[in-house]
Amino acid sequence: MDRRTRGLYIERAVWPIGRGDRNFWIAVAVLGAVVAAGVYAWIYQVQRGLWVTGLNQKVSWGFYIINCVFFIGISYGGAMTSAILRLTNAKWRAPLTRIAEATAVAALLVGAVYPIVDLGRPDRFVNIIRYAQIGSPIVWDVTAITTYMIASFVFLYLPLIPDLAVAREALSLSHRREAKLLAPVYRFLSLGWRGRPAQERALARGVGIMAVLIIPLAVSVHSVLAWLFAVTVRAEWHSTIFAPLFVLGAMFSGVAAVIVVIAAFRKVYGLQRFIEAKHFRYLSYLLIALGAAYIYFMVSEYITDGYVFEESTTPVMEALFTGPFAIAFWAFSIGGLLLPIVIAALPGRFPIARAVGASGLVIAGMWLKRFLIVVPGMAEPIMPWDWGRYSPSWVEVTITLGSAAAIPLMLILFFRFFPVMSVHELDEVEGRYEPAHAPLAPGYAPLYAGGGGDD
Amino acid sequence: MTRGLRVLIAVLALVAATVVLQLDLRGLLPGQVRLEAPNTMLMSPPSSGQGAPGGVSAQRPAAAAAPNAARVQLRTSAAASAPDGYVLAASVATPDGRPAAGATVTFYEVVDLLGSREMLIDSATSDGRGNASVVYLPARAGSHEIVARSTGIAKAASGEARSTLEATVTAKAYAPETPSISAFxxxxxxxxxxxxxxxxxxxxxxxxxxxxxxxxxxxxxxxxxxxx
Structure with missing residues (x-):
């Protein structure tokens, strides 16, 4: 890669640091207000108890558990995308990994809060640790999520070390007040990075370990979440396929979320020159493969249950296919599963718009799918009583919206202090920059012709 | 805005509308919280009327019984075989005092589970003398408030009696069998x-x-x- 392209790349990567224009503050204010509304609703619930929610004696798991599974799934997709791209040494990964890793951490922080929200009494969370029962899936869950969270932070931080040095150097030339304030922080966090071979070796080893480790960790977290359901005797939950189905669903929705987040930052931060249509095409391929695999798993699950018409599972299947949950089920199956695959797979123009549209449908559809797992499974009576009903209250809806807004808020705040694209990754995949008179690297040659994407 | 994008937005809006309809999000304005009525099959809210505490088998009449209500008397005693627990025996009579045969008597225990409510113990049909009884082995020792309620008597409303049972014999705590792979x-x-x-x-x-x-x-x- 030539010096000029690298310079442009670095300029874009560190551009948002310490910069707060009007749009930034408007975004922070709007998202902050939604998050504040969510926090208010949670405080309201803590003061009055869980009766202010739509949860009841029969359907005691609702929006909170749905959101927990959903957001941790999103996190999983971010971590997996980055780890897989690193391990397969995908040459096109450089501008994407940082956003994927940050999305993973932000979504995990939101998802991990939900078990506490669902408890009703947050102070009782300590009891899970004080009176831990090793046989309890909740203890497995807390252990897995905590481990995964620590690993995600480390996985975000390690590749950031060289980029913090880049940011340190870039900001040393700036006369902005923020630059002066942030310089010592970058100096401390970059650990004196100079890009020496010994440093490169240490970093490659650490990042390699984490890239390998994060995959089984993420699988374990979502498997444990699935076992929370599967080790009960409830219809449709007590299934051996639940853990792989959850893992696959998490990857599917996670990759979709990564596509949406990358598209948003590409647009807002002006990264079009570096995040091109080809990146969205490759991620769309991943989305299509995961969607196809999810369809296979889902069909496998339903055909196994449905063929024998087992007494316990048949009512739930009826409720899903033709009963009160049929609209949601078919909306998910067609609008959230089949349609996005078709949209993403069709050749033609607007690959970015199609990838983003398909991803939006997948995200909405996979949230609906979690609803269809949690609520009908809970509502079906396993004792001789009527079906339960569930209507979320304004408290649950507000907390859900607040937590959803917390993810973009955390991301834009994070990227105000840290480079949005990985410079070190770029050097790794493209090689160190060549002298200015060297021929342009083929991947970035169109930049000088005013190109930068076919969308 | 391109045509393709407009179509996508329309599809997304359709999915969102479907979600809203499916989740029954109507009436979600602050303060409008709808809760399901508690289940009444096995548990039901207790009837009004409080009795005197204590006593081995303190018979208490149902409070504010309807004029045409069946008359129910409830007695508790130790079962013939001690480990079986206690006999809950109810005598049911018509409003004019004649023994009521064929009446269904349902026995409940008043428990505090997510609020005070009645836990179903068992039911029995009264014989020619109007007697119906069940054997009950409580899960815990101490005082138990028992309710007997009769139904199925022609031209008579449901009658009720309450009694307090002081239990000393209880069911053994559940202990699952040790599986053969317990070492694993x-x-x-x-x-x-x-x-x-x-x-x-x-x-x-x-x-x-x-x-x-x-x-x-x-x-x-x-x-x-x-x-x-």
Whole structure:
């Protein structure tokens, strides 16, 4: 890669640091207000108890558990995308990994809060640790999520070390007040990075370990979440396929979320020159493969249950296919599963718009799918009583919206202090920059012709 | 805005509308919280009327019974075989005092489970003398408030009687049979614990090892600079 392209790349990567224009503050204010509304609703619930929610004696798991599974799934997709791209040494990964890793951490922080929200009494969370029962899936869950969270932070931080040095150097030339304030922080966090071979070796080893480790960790977290359901005797939950189905669903929705987040930052931060249509095409391929695999798993699950018409599972299947949950089920199956695959797979123009549209449908559809797992499974009576009903209250809806807004808020705040694209990754995949008179690297040659994407 | 994008937005809006309709999000304005009525099949809210506490078998009449209500008397006594627990015996009579045969008498215990409510014990049909009884083995020792309620008597409303049972004999605590692979079960937590510990150590190694390598690399360079 030539010096000029690298310079442009670095300029874009560190551009948002310490910069707060009007749009930034408007975004922070709007998202902050939604998050504040969510926090208010949670405080309201803590003061009055869980009766202010739509949860009841029969359907005691609702929006909170749905959101927990959903957001941790999103996190999983971010971590997996980055780890897989690193391990397969995908040459096109450089501008994407940082956003994927940050999305993973932000979504995990939101998802991990939900078990506490669902408890009703947050102070009782300590009891899970004080009176831990090793046989309890909740203890497995807390252990897995905590481990995964620590690993995600480390996985975000390690590749950031060289980029913090880049940011340190870039900001040393700036006369902005923020630059002066942030310089010592970058100096401390970059650990004196100079890009020496010994440093490169240490970093490659650490990042390699984490890239390998994060995959089984993420699988374990979502498997444990699935076992929370599967080790009960409830219809449709007590299934051996639940853990792989959850893992696959998490990857599917996670990759979709990564596509949406990358598209948003590409647009807002002006990264079009570096995040091109080809990146969205490759991620769309991943989305299509995961969607196809999810369809296979889902069909496998339903055909196994449905063929024998087992007494316990048949009512739930009826409720899903033709009963009160049929609209949601078919909306998910067609609008959230089949349609996005078709949209993403069709050749033609607007690959970015199609990838983003398909991803939006997948995200909405996979949230609906979690609803269809949690609520009908809970509502079906396993004792001789009527079906339960569930209507979320304004408290649950507000907390859900607040937590959803917390993810973009955390991301834009994070990227105000840290480079949005990985410079070190770029050097790794493209090689160190060549002298200015060297021929342009083929991947970035169109930049000088005013190109930068076919969308 | 391109046509394709407009179509996508329309589809997304359609999905969102479907979600809203499916989730029945109407009436979600602050303060409008709808809760399901508690289940009444096995548990039901208790009837009004409080009795005197204590006593081995304190018979208490139903409070504010309807004029045409069946008359119910409830007695509790130890079962013939002590481990079986207690006999809850109800005598049911028509409003004019004649024994009521064929009436269904349902016995409940008043419990405090997510609020005070009645737990179904069992039901029995009254014989020619109007007597119906069940055997009850409580799960815990101490005072139990028992309710007997009769139904199925022609031209008579449901009657009710309450009594307090002081139980000293209780059912044994549930203890599952030890499975043959229990030795394996017992070892699982240690195995899982070791795996978790190994993972944490690996994370620590990745973080601290990298930090150490980077800092050392920087120091070496500084030292070289000083020597030069």
């Amino acid at each position: 079960y017992n070892a699982v937590p240690y195995g899982v614990g070791l795996v978790v510990l190994a993972v944490w150590l690996l994370i620590a190694f990745a973080l601290l090892g990298t930090a150490r390598g980077v800092v050392r690399g920087a120091r070496r360079e500084e030292e070289k600079g000083v020597i030069a």
